[in-house]
Amino acid sequence: MAASISPLRSSFRICNGLSFHHCRAKLRMHRKCESQRRHLHESVTRHAAVVVSGTEMARQIHREIQREVEELVAGGNMRPHLGVVLVGDDPASHTYVRNKTRAASILGISSDTVLKPSSVSQDELLELIDKMNRDWRVSGLLVQLPLPGHIEERAVCNAIAPEKDVDGFHIVNIGKLCLGQRSMVPATPAAVWEIIRRAGIETVGKNVLVAGRSKNVGLPIAMLLHTDRNHQRSGGAVSFMYPALESLRAYVDVAPPRFSQL
Numbered sequence: 001m002a003a004s005i006s007p008l009r010s011s012f013r014i015c016n017g018l019s020f021h022h023c024r025a026k027l028r029m030h031r032k033c034e035s036q037r038r039h040l041h042e043s044v045t046r047h048a049a050v051v052v053s054g055t056e057m058a059r060q061i062h063r064e065i066q067r068e069v070e071e072l073v074a075g076g077n078m079r080p081h082l083g084v085v086l087v088g089d090d091p092a093s094h095t096y097v098r099n100k101t102r103a104a105s106i107l108g109i110s111s112d113t114v115l116k117p118s119s120v121s122q123d124e125l126l127e128l129i130d131k132m133n134r135d136w137r138v139s140g141l142l143v144q145l146p147l148p149g150h151i152e153e154r155a156v157c158n159a160i161a162p163e164k165d166v167d168g169f170h171i172v173n174i175g176k177l178c179l180g181q182r183s184m185v186p187a188t189p190a191a192v193w194e195i196i197r198r199a200g201i202e203t204v205g206k207n208v209l210v211a212g213r214s215k216n217v218g219l220p221i222a223m224l225l226h227t228d229r230n231h232q233r234s235g236g237a238v239s240f241m242y243p244a245l246e247s248l249r250a251y252v253d254v255a256p257p258r259f260s261q262l
């Protein structure tokens with residue numbers, strides 16, 4: 001089906017389901033920007049693949065954060081402290097929390113984990129969060145997900161003080177992220193953004209294909225790329241989210257050549 005339509009047209013058709021007139025307007029704008037961009041960047045962007053050493057980048061980031069933390073403390077500030085709430089005995093959740101508190105410790109950030117049984121009531125959990133919100137010793141706070149079925153995850157995420165919400169799951173932080181304002185950004189999207197930034201990959205004016213659309217990963221990544229943290233995208237570039245891994249081939253096949261995959 002896609003083979004009979006020009007790639008550019010079909011990509012617009014798939015991405016947004018807009019009216020034909022709207023599509024044509026976007027298409028015209030896109031073509032104009034395409035020719036400008038081609039003129040300026042063709043040799044750089046066309047098939048540029050950037051190989052990144054994750055290990056080296058992680059080491060560098062560790063060093064920077066360790067230094068920042070020590071400077072903060074040397075300046076008379078309290079050592080940052082991470083409060084973690086872990087409900088139930090899901091082994092994966094315990095592993096994730098262990099890794100997070102270990103990482104905190106390496107960075108010079110102290111932490112403590114409050115364990116609660118899976119029978120904990122929502123009210124008790126909200127009370128605990130409220131107490132930790134008001135505890136001046138706790139600078140950042142997270143509740144490991146998933147939670148047992150009888151607890152409403154959104155209520156818990158929204159109970160965390162937005163300024164302590166290191167996961168960036170509070171509705172205020174999500175809203176700010178969508179508006180391109182400074183906010184707490186969920187960890188995996190923040191990491192992806194940091195890799196792109198540190199690798200010097202220019203995303204302004206580019207079309208980007210985001211593989212996945214989960215609310216804690218794909219969606220925030222698309223939002224970060226949409227605003228580029230500074231400005232709204234221009235030049236008709238679109239961030240895609242696609243629903244299933246099997247469709248990736250179809251999207252890449254119909255996508256214009258300057259699509260990047262994440």
Ligand SMILES: Nc1nc2c(c(=O)[nH]1)N[C@@H](CN(C=O)c1ccc(C(=O)N[C@@H](CCC(=O)O)C(=O)O)cc1)CN2
Nearest residue numbers: 093096097100142143144145146167169186187188216
């Ligand atoms: N409070 C939170 N709870 C949960 C979060 C979170 O960010 N905050 N995320 C997940 C669990 N999790 C961290 O806690 C987490 C899970 C998976 C990954 C990840 O990068 N997965 C990779 C695969 C990694 C692998 O090779 O195993 C991927 O999906 O591509 C990061 C973080 C739910 N709970």
